[in-house]
Amino acid sequence: MTRIAVVGAGIVGAGVAYHLAARGADVVVIDDARPERATAAGAGIIAPVSSRTSDDERSDYMFAAAAHYLELIERFEVGGLTEHSYGATGQLIVALDDAELVQLEAVAERASALIAQKGTVGIGSPEMLTQAEIRRRFPPVTTARGALWLPAVARVDGRNIRELLMTMAAQHGARVVEARAELALTGSGSDNEPGSRVLGVRAGGELVTADAVVVAAGVWAKDVAAETGLDLALYPQRGQIVHLRMPGGSQLPVLNTFRGHYLLSFPGDRVVIGATREDDSGFDAHATAGGVDAVIRNGFSLVPDLSEAEWLEVRVGIRPASRDGAPILGPVPGVDGLWLATGFGATGLTLGPYSAKLLAESVLGGAPAIPAAFAPDRRVINPSMTRR
Template structure:
């Protein structure tokens, strides 16, 4: 292993890998260290890119950042494709937001007014149009169509970013960062599996495990795991072209994401008391299937394939923890994205890289300042 580098990125999920990619693209020597823990949120996530329909859509600070993050995707994908990487797992398409009860229809009305006020692309469509667009739906009361949504396979995009970054000079290390060292108020290096690696800067992007570095950096990083269980079905027998179907979300906060290979992803639980336990549970699977089949009864004949589990990094206020850590020169953090990591992750990595490179970040990060804790 190297003895010295400019930057160490801790965590090889979507956020850390995006940061590493952006850093080496700027000519900054970077080492990415990842332990490949069970329960990685990146690999399990459904990958919906649609800020106006997110569970966090009511928060203006989150939404403003999420809009920039969604807009970052096309340029990022173009850069990967220019490097000859086409298997990135990203696709643009429609998202439908569905109400099935009068109470849910009131939420649709609120969401429509909010989206229009913010200038988002949205139109109301009839229940019949919604059910024609996604034939497994039934009993739709009201529906909105968001044409600027997208979906991303988190594992595929992370692998694509990793390949591009390695081609640009990234050093990737399989291992565990056991400690971050500081000297006179500045980062001096890390310890990886017992070996010291000197560095001037470090980015903590360890997802749900990021909070363990708070003591090393003399700060509070109140990140806790939120377990999400997500069911994968095979819809090949009930849909002719699954990849052409829209994403579907219920205002009750469950969702269905179809993919071209026939997968139909149905999610998800949000379990705040499961700790670092990546198990699949009978109750979790039942919850996901019950809500999914309530939304789309036509999926009852789909083949059950698997369940994936991700431990999402949650913060006390539900907002990311993003930027330079106060009082420690060269220490940065990018975590706390909760269930919106695949929406925000690539852009979060980019703005941290901008800060490290001495550039003015392209987003206002004040609401996500680590110092607020």
């Protein structure tokens, strides 16, 4: 049986562990549960269409990843894991002024073109709403000038999906070691001399031998990859996100703007407003007065009634952001048996489980289905153009 070590149990590592174990691999997951991991703070919007432009390959990938959730949820339910957080609340992409109304038309065209090609799974049939229609259907949303309504767009609680993936991985025999992992390599004589093959990982005083190692360690994959001499184009991006409680809040759909902020809701009248994207935060995971202030103001600009909402908490996570905005997914050239799954930035809850499936298939020898643009050793050409 193929023995595979997975470093990291955020949503990506949990997904990789599950998909490998379900295909018969002997899986050991090594994770040190860093409180600032991105999965624990993620908002959870699973939206195939965004207000930002993206190329066709990227749109196709987002679409496939959103559709994969439906398959995953069915597997949870078949396995008796019915307490999942996936909910098709629908999404309003909101224009707040005249210029944004023009941008909205372009997004609606993109959504229609995508749907004509792929169908309505994970999106639903789009509808343009006027200001009056928005107020009638979503009374707290008083400031929108117009919106695109996508009724089947969903949201999840990343913590819950991660846990369910780990539960399913365990049901298929995966074992967990709670410790910090370091690579064990053959042929690595010095720090500057890359290893030629993985032996496994060292963790908690144990050598976990493995035929392959998948590093799904979020932004910290950069440190692990550095052990082989690879300098990943990956950096920490802090995200602060605010949770409030507002009577009737659970009725709110996902609200996205053209200004980068958003709002979504969960049962129990929990309303979540997001989020900062701080490219120069480093690994500091504390909330800041300025960050929380900006997030809250953005929330009020969409739903003014939130000023009366009960304060619940602020969550802070460090996103694994790649310099060109694309995931880092695939084998590491020059180090046999080493694979990377990171770089998902602001869309890892959407892309993570699907990417995990593709990676698991590749590790076990399946035909390559991962876009070449995600290769770990790609050249990052113009970071400033593509950074999210």
